[in-house]
Amino acid sequence: MAIRSSMINDPARSSHTRIVFRSAIVSRILLLTLTVVWRSILSPYDTSASINPSCIASTTDDHHQQLILFPRIAAAIENGIVWDSVYFVRIAQCGYEYEQTYAFLPLLPLCISFLSRTVLQPLIPLVGYRAVLALSGYLLSNMSFVFAALFLYRLSVIILKDSEASLRASILFCFNPASIFYSSIYSESLYALLSIGGLYFLMSGANNLAVLSLAFSGCARSNGVLNAGYIGFQTMHRAYDAVFLQKSAFLALQVLISGILRCVFIFIPFIAFQAYGYYNLCDRHAPDKLRPWCKAKIPLLYNFIQSHYWGVGFLRYFQLKQLPNFLLASPILSIALCSIIHYVKLRPKEFFSLGFQVTPKNYGDASMLPSPGINTKNSSLLERETSTVSQEDQARRRRKSSSKEAGPTVLSTENVSIDKLGKFSIIIIPFVLHLGFMVATAFFVMHVQVATRFLSASPPIYWFASYVLVSPRTRKGWGHLIWGYCAAYILMGSLLFSNFYPFT
Numbered sequence: 001m002a003i004r005s006s007m008i009n010d011p012a013r014s015s016h017t018r019i020v021f022r023s024a025i026v027s028r029i030l031l032l033t034l035t036v037v038w039r040s041i042l043s044p045y046d047t048s049a050s051i052n053p054s055c056i057a058s059t060t061d062d063h064h065q066q067l068i069l070f071p072r073i074a075a076a077i078e079n080g081i082v083w084d085s086v087y088f089v090r091i092a093q094c095g096y097e098y099e100q101t102y103a104f105l106p107l108l109p110l111c112i113s114f115l116s117r118t119v120l121q122p123l124i125p126l127v128g129y130r131a132v133l134a135l136s137g138y139l140l141s142n143m144s145f146v147f148a149a150l151f152l153y154r155l156s157v158i159i160l161k162d163s164e165a166s167l168r169a170s171i172l173f174c175f176n177p178a179s180i181f182y183s184s185i186y187s188e189s190l191y192a193l194l195s196i197g198g199l200y201f202l203m204s205g206a207n208n209l210a211v212l213s214l215a216f217s218g219c220a221r222s223n224g225v226l227n228a229g230y231i232g233f234q235t236m237h238r239a240y241d242a243v244f245l246q247k248s249a250f251l252a253l254q255v256l257i258s259g260i261l262r263c264v265f266i267f268i269p270f271i272a273f274q275a276y277g278y279y280n281l282c283d284r285h286a287p288d289k290l291r292p293w294c295k296a297k298i299p300l301l302y303n304f305i306q307s308h309y310w311g312v313g314f315l316r317y318f319q320l321k322q323l324p325n326f327l328l329a330s331p332i333l334s335i336a337l338c339s340i341i342h343y344v345k346l347r348p349k350e351f352f353s354l355g356f357q358v359t360p361k362n363y364g365d366a367s368m369l370p371s372p373g374i375n376t377k378n379s380s381l382l383e384r385e386t387s388t389v390s391q392e393d394q395a396r397r398r399r400k401s402s403s404k405e406a407g408p409t410v411l412s413t414e415n416v417s418i419d420k421l422g423k424f425s426i427i428i429i430p431f432v433l434h435l436g437f438m439v440a441t442a443f444f445v446m447h448v449q450v451a452t453r454f455l456s457a458s459p460p461i462y463w464f465a466s467y468v469l470v471s472p473r474t475r476k477g478w479g480h481l482i483w484g485y486c487a488a489y490i491l492m493g494s495l496l497f498s499n500f501y502p503f504t
Helices: 002-009 011-041 071-078 084-094 099-103 107-117 121-127 129-160 163-174 188-204 207-220 222-244 249-283 301-310 320-346 348-352 381-386 389-402 426-444 448-454 459-470 478-498
Strands: none
Touching: 011 129, 011 163, 011 478, 071 121, 071 129, 084 099, 084 107, 084 129, 099 249, 099 301, 107 121, 107 129, 107 188, 107 207, 121 129, 129 163, 129 188, 129 426, 129 459, 163 459, 188 207, 188 222, 207 222, 207 249, 222 249, 222 426, 249 301, 320 348, 320 426, 320 448, 320 459, 320 478, 348 426, 426 448, 426 459, 459 478
16 A cells, blocks of 8 residues: 555656656557558558458347448448457457467457447447447557556556656657557557556555456466466565565465465466367367367367467477568567566576575665565565665655756656666566566567567566666667667558558
C-alpha cells in the first residue's frame, strides 16, 4: 500500500503519468495515420485480405452476407486485415476451423467477438460484421497499448527507483520499433498489458491480481507461460528467508506450496487450450485418421503447428537465404544483448547467485534497507526492497526543490543519476533472465525477424535504452541511433505491413 499511495500523492509522478498517457495516444494516432496514408498511396502486394468465405459451421450466422449501407467504408476497413490479423478475425467470426488456426491463442479473438456483439453491434448494419470485427480488434489493441504504457511506467518506478528514467523508458516504449503491431489486430498489445500489468501488481504486493493477470497473458500469447518464472523467483527467495532467516521449515513449506499453485494457475489457460485442441482434433476422429501429434506421449498441438506449418525449430532458420531477416532483427537483438550484459556486469556475483548472497550489509545503501512500518522479520529481502521505492526519489525531489536552478521535468537529463541506473537491485534479475531466454529462443528457434515484436514487450530493453540516452559516454551517438532506429522501423513497418508486404 505504501507504493500505491506514494505514487498517487506524488505530483512528479502524476505529471509523468499524464505525459506517458499523452505519448501513448499520440503514438497510436501517428501509427494509424501512417497506415491510412501508405494504404491510400500504394497498392497492396497481396489482395487476398478481402476474401471471406462462409464459415464451415452451419450454426454460425453469416453476417457478412447481409446488405450493408456503406460498402466502401467496409471494404477500406477490411483491407486492413492482413497477415496474422486474418487468423484472429476469422477465429472471432467462425471459431477454430482448421488445425493451423490453433497456433493463435483465444483471448484476443474472444475479446473481439464479445466487443463486436455488444458495444459495436449497432455498426453491423452499416459496415457489416467482418468490418465490425476488425474495428473491435483495432480498438482493443490500441486501448490495451495505452494502458500497457502506463503500467510500464509504474513498474519502472518500482524497479529503477528513478521516475525520470522510468519516464524515458515508457516514452521509448510508446515509439518502439514494433509499434505497427501494437496498433494492428495482433495480440502484442493485449499481451503487453497483461504481462507488464501483472508484473506491476506482483512488485506492488497484489499477488492475486498479479497471478490472474499473468495467467491471462498466457491465454493471449504462448510465451505468457514464461511469466510463471517471476513467481518462481519470488517463491525461492521467500522460502530461503523462511529457512535461513526465520528458521521455520513449516513456513518455507507453506511458501513453496503457495508458489507452486500460483505457477500452475498461470499455466492452466495455455494447457486448457491445448486440451481443447486435442478434444476437437483427436478425440472426434477415428484412430486411423489421427494426426501424428495426437499419438505423441505429450500431444502438444502448439509445437506441432509451429514446426509443421511454419518450419519453426532449433537452427532450422539458419540458412543463407535468411540472412536479410537476421539483419532485420539485428538491432533489437543487439540492444537486448547489450542490456543483458549491462545488468550482469553491474554485480556478476549477485546475479549468478540469483541474489541469494545479497544482504543489506553487503550494499550499505538505502535502497536495500527496510522502511519504517515494514515488519522485517516477516518479510523477505525481495519484499523489503520493493517496499522502499519512494525513498530515493523523495530525497532527489527535495534536493531539486531546494535548488535555485530547477530545470524542466519532462525528459530532463539534469540532476539525473546515471550511475548505471542506480544501485543493482536483485528484483531486476528475473527480468534479465526472462529476456535472455527469449533472445535465445528468437535467435536459435523462431523465425528471427519476429524478434522485433517478440522482444518489444520486455522492460529491460527500455530501461537500458533509457540509461543510454543520458549516459555521458553514449548519449551523443547511441541515443540518436536508438531514436533513429525506432523512427525508421515505425515508418518502414507502417508502409510494408499495412500493404501486405513482409516485415517482421
